Amino acid sequence: xxxxxxxxxxxxxxxxxxxxxxxxxxxxxxxxxxxxxxxxxxxxxxxxxxxxxxxxxxxxxxxxxxxxxxxxxxxxxxxxxxxxxxxxxxxxxxxxxxxxxxxxxxxxxxxxxxxxxxxxxxxxxxxxxxxxxxxxxxxxxxxxxxxxxxxxxxxxxxxxxxxxxxxxxxxxxxxxxxxxxxxxxxxxxxxxxxxxxxxxxxxxxxxxxxxxxxxxxxxxxxxxxxxxxxxxxxxxxxxxxxxxxxxxxxxxxxxxxxxxxxxxxxxxxxxxxxxxxxxxxxxxxxxxxxxxxxxxxxxxxxxxxx
Amino acid sequence: xxxxxxxxxxxxxxxxxxxxxxxxxxxxxxxxxxxxxxxxxxxxxxxxxxxxxxxxxxxxxxxxxxxxxxxxxxxxxxxxxxxxxxxxxxxxxxxxxxxxxxxxxxxxxxxxxxxxxxxxxxxxxxxxxxxxxxxxxxxxxxxxxxxxxxxxxxxxxxxxxxxxxxxxxxxxxxxxxxxxxxxxxxxxxxxxxxxxxxxxxxxxxxxxxxxxxxxxxxxxxxxxxxxxxxxxxxxxxxxxxxxxxxxxxxxxxxxxxxxxxxxxxxxxxxxxxxxxxxxxxxxxxxxxxxxxxxxxxxxxxxxxxxxxxxxxxxxxxxxxxxxxxxxxxxxxxxxxxxxxxxxxxxxxxxxxxxxxx
Numbered sequence: 001x002x003x004x005x006x007x008x009x010x011x012x013x014x015x016x017x018x019x020x021x022x023x024x025x026x027x028x029x030x031x032x033x034x035x036x037x038x039x040x041x042x043x044x045x046x047x048x049x050x051x052x053x054x055x056x057x058x059x060x061x062x063x064x065x066x067x068x069x070x071x072x073x074x075x076x077x078x079x080x081x082x083x084x085x086x087x088x089x090x091x092x093x094x095x096x097x098x099x100x101x102x103x104x105x106x107x108x109x110x111x112x113x114x115x116x117x118x119x120x121x122x123x124x125x126x127x128x129x130x131x132x133x134x135x136x137x138x139x140x141x142x143x144x145x146x147x148x149x150x151x152x153x154x155x156x157x158x159x160x161x162x163x164x165x166x167x168x169x170x171x172x173x174x175x176x177x178x179x180x181x182x183x184x185x186x187x188x189x190x191x192x193x194x195x196x197x198x199x200x201x202x203x204x205x206x207x208x209x210x211x212x213x214x215x216x217x218x219x220x221x222x223x224x225x226x227x228x229x230x231x232x233x234x235x236x237x238x239x240x241x242x243x244x245x246x247x248x249x250x251x252x253x254x255x256x257x258x259x260x261x262x263x264x265x266x267x268x269x270x271x272x273x274x275x276x277x278x279x280x281x282x283x284x285x286x287x288x289x290x291x292x293x294x295x296x297x298x299x300x301x302x303x304x305x306x
Numbered sequence: 307x308x309x310x311x312x313x314x315x316x317x318x319x320x321x322x323x324x325x326x327x328x329x330x331x332x333x334x335x336x337x338x339x340x341x342x343x344x345x346x347x348x349x350x351x352x353x354x355x356x357x358x359x360x361x362x363x364x365x366x367x368x369x370x371x372x373x374x375x376x377x378x379x380x381x382x383x384x385x386x387x388x389x390x391x392x393x394x395x396x397x398x399x400x401x402x403x404x405x406x407x408x409x410x411x412x413x414x415x416x417x418x419x420x421x422x423x424x425x426x427x428x429x430x431x432x433x434x435x436x437x438x439x440x441x442x443x444x445x446x447x448x449x450x451x452x453x454x455x456x457x458x459x460x461x462x463x464x465x466x467x468x469x470x471x472x473x474x475x476x477x478x479x480x481x482x483x484x485x486x487x488x489x490x491x492x493x494x495x496x497x498x499x500x501x502x503x504x505x506x507x508x509x510x511x512x513x514x515x516x517x518x519x520x521x522x523x524x525x526x527x528x529x530x531x532x533x534x535x536x537x538x539x540x541x542x543x544x545x546x547x548x549x550x551x552x553x554x555x556x557x558x559x560x561x562x563x564x565x566x567x568x569x570x571x572x573x574x575x576x577x578x579x580x581x582x583x584x585x586x587x588x589x590x591x592x593x594x595x596x597x598x599x600x601x602x603x604x605x606x607x608x609x610x611x612x613x614x615x616x617x618x619x620x621x622x623x624x625x626x627x628x629x630x631x632x633x634x635x636x637x638x639x640x641x642x643x644x645x646x647x648x649x650x651x652x653x654x655x656x657x658x659x660x661x662x663x
Contacts, residue, residue, distance in 0.1 A: 040452065080642065089310065089653065090645035093391055093452070094596055098645060101589065102638025108631030109343075219631070224460050231453050270468030277457040277464075281443075288449040303312065303653075 011255060016147050017213055019251025021046070021205040023150045025229035026236070026243045027157050028201020033233055034161060035194035036174035036297035040096025041081055042202050043226025044103025049074040049203025050210040051107040054114055054217045063122045067146075067207055074203020075196040077103055082195040086188045089301050104220060114217045122146070122212045144212055151244065153201070158240035170194060174295035177302045187302050202226065224277065231280045237293045253279045310653040320651035325597055325604070328644040329611060335643070336636050345626050353625050354618030364621070366504030368613045370575055373512040374399070374567040376609035378591035380519045381560030383600040388535040390556050394440065394455025395564040396588025397462035398433035402565025403572040404469055405432025407579050410494035411474060411486060421493040422507070426569055433565015434558050436462065441557035445550045451557070459588070467581050474579060485579035488572065496574035508570030515563060519602040532556065564588060593641045612637070
């Protein structure tokens with residue numbers, strides 16, 4: 001075993017790439033939960049996005065159209081969740097699970113034609129001046145565009161929730177849907193939009209896996225990333241910036257164990273592969289001790305009775 | 307324009323009728339799905355839902371497939387009723403199979419009638435212990451049991467991989483990552499008890515679990531506490547229900563049942579521990595629990611329906627060349643439709659003219 005063969009520059013660079021899918025899905029779910037909806041179907045929306053993005057980008061040859069397709073796919077499938085929970089008032093936990101199962105099945109069905117295909121490659125931030133900065137250049141400034149877009153998205157969500165009227169309304173709906181309704185806000189409509197935003201983000205996260213990180217299509221390739229994204233939101237105590245921290249922490253654990261596997265640490269691969277999930281549990285335990293800051297109406301059914 | 311009006315009590319009639327409606331809606335939507343895949347929809351529905359009922363072999367297979375689903379779902383339903391969400395039954399199923407299987411393999415090649423009961427106990431304990439992790443974390447720290455139990459599924463899957471390529475690997479198995487075959491080890495195997503029926507010990511246990519669960523839920527104080535907590539946690543506290551005990555009991559029961567289901571599956575139909583051993587029964591059981599309305603008898607019927615889609619699905623793969631994934635789409639749709647029609651049992655639909663207030 002030779003730990004010195006792990007290059008810290010490459011390590012940090014790969015952490016950024018490994019964290020991006022859960023960061024995208026996590027920030028989307030944060031908005032959904034801020035609106036008072038608990039969508040446990042992130043895994044299903046991610047994998048749907050992964051196959052939609054893959055299929056569109058293979059068929060059109062354009063990775064950007066692929067990402068659009070992924071957002072569309074994720075939003076579309078999240079709409080079924082939205083209609084069921086918001087109009088038909090179904091239990092959010094059960095519906096989220098159904099969404100995950102349905103998404104996993106649907107993606108496997110759609111993806112059969114695409115196993116073994118290679119998607120068109122994705123453009124990278126390729127600015128010679130930036131790349132030549134020692135260490136920093138390779139570590140932070142030479143990734144694909146999506147890494148930076150995901151960070152910008154977090155900033156945008158933070159700004160939206162904190163400084164805009166729309167953000168204020170969304171938070172009001174999540175904190176007290178009855179009061180928001182009494183004030184004349186369309187609780188159901190706002191929640192549907194939030195759910196679709198979450199779906200689009202999760203789809204984008206899934207497509208990042210199938211188009212950029214891996215890049216190929218395999219059945220069930222999200223392998224729990226959607227669930228980790230859900231844990232991220234709890235970890236972040238529903239604060240956008242902390243989602244980045246959490247995502248990079250989880251991404252770090254994943255990359256570190258992959259690196260340890262590669263250098264041949266004397267621990268069987270199976271046990272190393274457990275670590276991201278174990279770390280998630282440990283982090284959840286630590287977080288749950290803190291004062292909860294969950295939106296007050298989270299997961300509760302809203303029915304405007306007259 | 308229609309309005310939903312909350313019913314004071316959920317309608318008993320609709321509660322019974324809606325699962326049937328959901329199955330019919332799934333058949334119709336499934337027909338469209340198969341048509342989209344370029345298959346004859348009528349033929350597909352016939353192969354999946356009717357053919358398995360007509361042949362004695364597939365009929366006996368229904369009990370084999372349904373047994374683990376029903377066993378797990380019975381346990382899950384108690385927690386779900388009380389608002390305790392054990393989503394990680396798949397992990398408890400795997401850990402039950404590993405721990406029970408390991409006990410059996412430890413005695414290889416000793417024969418004795420005591421071995422299988424010992425293994426079943428170990429399997430139950432394995433599943434129980436695995437379910438106690440989310441239970442204790444929830445009781446002590448208030449950690450979300452949904453996420454913890456689910457994360458533990460991935461841990462268990464990896465643990466299984468480590469076990470079958472390490473300590474539990476068949477020493478005479480040419481280094482394949484799999485355990486010894488339980489079917490070749492008479493005392494540790496879970497055979498078919500009556501030839502041609504598919505009934506094995508797990509099926510008998512399943513029947514026992516349905517009956518015991520029915521008694522607990524309808525006649526025992528525990529069932530009362532579970533129902534009360536589900537309807538109003540606050541009222542339950544005033545009635546003297548200790549929520550922590552309820553968390554431990556419901557998660558413990560479902561873990562133990564899932565563990566035993568895993569043990570009887572690995573020693574019976576599956577035959578040996580491999581990385582392909584878990585096929586998602588723990589997740590499908592969640593659908594079964596809901597389809598059965600969290601009621602023991604309903605779960606029994608729902609388990610049979612779900613087993614039918616599994617067996618019919620295998621038939622469809624073979625006869626119609628439909629991909630295996632089509633069946634999980636089918637099952638996902640079933641849960642969707644079920645949740646959608648649920649609105650009818652909890653709400654009354656009123657048609658009202660749109661008025662301007």
